[in-house]
Amino acid sequence: MNIANLIALFRIVCLPVIIYLIYQETATASSIAVFLFALAIISDIVDGYVARKRNEVTKAGSFLDLFADKTLTLILMFIFVLTEAFSVWLLLIFVVREIVAIFVRWFATRDSILVGEKVYSKLVVASQFGVVLGLLIENFLIMDNVVDGMFLVYTEIFIVLMTIFAVIVSVVSVFHYLFAYHFGLRKRKKVGRKVENENMVVLANKRARGYHSKYRRRLLKKFSKRRKAPLIFLSHNKKDMFIGAATKTKNFDHVVIAGGDGSFEGALNYKPFHEKVLGFFPLGAGNAYYSYFYKGNRFEYLRSRFNFMEIDLDILELEWEGGKTQSTFITLGIDSDVARYSKERTKSGFSDYIKASYKALLRAKSDYDFSCKLDGKKRELNNCPNLTICKVPYYGYGVRSITGNLDSDDNYVYASAVINTHNVFLNKAVRFWGLILGMLNKDKNPLLKLKAKKFIIESEVPFPIQAGGEFLGHTKWVKVRVVRKQKVLVI
Known part of the structure; x- marks a missing residue:
């Protein structure tokens, strides 16, 4: 100290x-x-x-x-x-x-x-x-x-x-x-390019939590009707929900994914959609993408006749011991354990998140020592409960993961580390305080903001990782870089 x-x-x-x-x-x-x-x-x-x-x-x-x-x-x-x-x-x-x-x-x-x-x-x-x-x-x-x-x-x-x-x-x-x-x-300046001629289709995931809500299903149908977009349901195949999606969407330029963050991340990893303009309709719990694309407006907003804007969004490639995936928000450390403990899901996403957070509070490790290379420059992040790497700076529920403004298409990777120079016993309290600071957009200790075109992160101890809200496992190293750009719909 x-x-x-x-x-x-x-x-x-x-x-x-x-x-x-x-x-x-x-x-x-x-x-x-x-x-x-x-x-x-x-x-x-x-x-x-x-x-x-x-x-x-x-x-x-x-x-x-x-x-x-x-x-x-x-x-x-x-x-x-x-x-x-x-x-x-x-x-x-x-x-x-x-x-x-x-x-x-x-x-x-x-x-x-x-x-x-x-x-x-x-x-x-x-x-x-x-x-x-x-x-x-x-x-x-x-x-x-x-x-x-x-x-x-x-x-x-x-x-x-x-x-x-x-x-x-x-x-x-x-x-x-x-x-x-x-x-x-x-x-406030409007971002992106106004979409003049929508040619839209809505792909809905029936397995998403929000689909069990009559209110959300009504909103989905209303949204589809207002946008004059066909509503098509994704496959029930658990390994690949996008089987046949390329054929169903070949005549459409704008593809809206109705599901949770995981559904949208699946679309990012589906190659036929790389040339499409992707949008999002919230049927999950929390929804980081809803916080980002719709700026926290209430779900009721989806009934209105708003105009979409089109922007370019950098997509991150995450490489780890288990393989590669594309994402826009990644966490290493205790936040990933929250995703791990919430893998068994009920209809109440918020309740699942609270229960998983409680389990992580009691069981999860929170004192990782990360050795980083940011564009080749070495950086030590010792006694670090959590490290967030992203282009979409939200966890969901309107809670920010990174403070300040992030350029959506500047080819840079942004990160926020929670560092505690006090006793290890305080690490989980420090992580909670970091969440509050993020909610208030205050760039203060214990948050440390990082920026580079390529991140290489290693640890002697395996650490948990998650991408897009999905727990991926444990690894001793990760590499993150901007791999491509995706056109997306925002307000």
């Missing part, structure tokens, strides 16, 4: 100690609480300086720093609400601000919109530090029976001023998030 991380950890460790000292209701305990909180403020300044000095600002590892400031200030404000020294309504303003920021970032992530926040976050944290410091000093003065002195008056004025400033910045930042998201939607 590096020094900057230890300093951030110190702030979290201070929290229960300060709470204990507040409830002692003595001048000595209160003075120690003030001293500890002042040290926490100084540590917040010092750990940033140390990280820059030691070149650890961009080094993946610490997920503590992001939590430390908010946890320390908001929980201590809550303690002062319980002691009736601070207003619950003011605390609610700060909490609501954080909730709004989370939801706006969630939607912005779904819609690939960048919402800046750095200045506001720093101002909010600084002002909240000031409020809590003032409350602690006020508490000390009261415990020390200094109730008539000017210092207490000045302290109360300081608390009021810092609170007003914190509230103003919080409210302004909320409007900033909302307006930034709104204008981002308005200014």
Whole structure:
């Protein structure tokens, strides 16, 4: 654990100690609480300086720093609400601000919109530090029976001023998030080429989970009718559902695959479709492709008369000990074990995913050491719970696997590694935190973003791999590169 991380950890460790000292209701305990909180403020300044000095600002590892400031200030404000020294309504303003920021970032992530926040976050944290410091000093003065002195008056004025400033910045930042998201939607550029003359056929997989839903089947028929596209069902052959599909689609330019992510991945590996324009209709659970192609719109959107756009999408070739396959999203590590534990599926995809995640939490290995070559350059990824490699940056359910914008056809492979520089015991918690950061599109530790034209990844210990949501097995090495481009339909 590096020094900057230890300093951030110190702030979290201070929290229960300060709470204990507040409830002692003595001048000595209160003075120690003030001293500890002042040290926490100084540590917040010092750990940033140390990280820059030691070149650890961009080094993946610490997920503590992001939590430390908010946890320390908001929980201590809550303690002062319980002691009736601070207003619950003011605390609610700060909490609501954080909730709004989370939801706006969630939607912005779904819609690939960048919402800046750095200045506001720093101002909010600084002002909240000031409020809590003032409350602690006020508490000390009261415990020390200094109730008539000017210092207490000045302290109360300081608390009021810092609170007003914190509230103003919080409210302004909320409007900033909302307006930034709104204008981002308005200014968002349309991608791809508008499809003027659709010549479409829909190929449906009856074995997909969503086909068991009457609602989804009705949507499928409505979609097919609106697009004036024949609805054809794929073969029940478990080894190759696309038997005979080339003949059935030879007169169509646009082929929509109605199924889950695995069905679409099967289409990517079906050579007769390489020259077609592929689309997707969600009949699976989660559906990374629905999140990508339809930008997270509700299924009801499929009833509308929207226009498709056509883009080129880089297709990745994954080579491992078991063979080769083409995909657009691949994981190595604990996420692949989730796919392994969810191979036995029921009609409830989300429930299966939760159960599989629980099994992975209890049983899966999460401390892989990967030796990588990125376009020939060596890179060590030690104590890595998971590595995601993709061109489609979603897991499904609108959850992003990689932060930021990815060019669909730039011939580059993108990856996101979860790296933990703390104790191995925290690896699974770090992986969960990485998921949250991905949902909020925050490019922060413990996430490490990588980019190259060719990835070669090795490990002394076999690691699990999955592609397109399907578990492939274990291997000691993989090679990933862009092998071709596929024309696809998006909104």
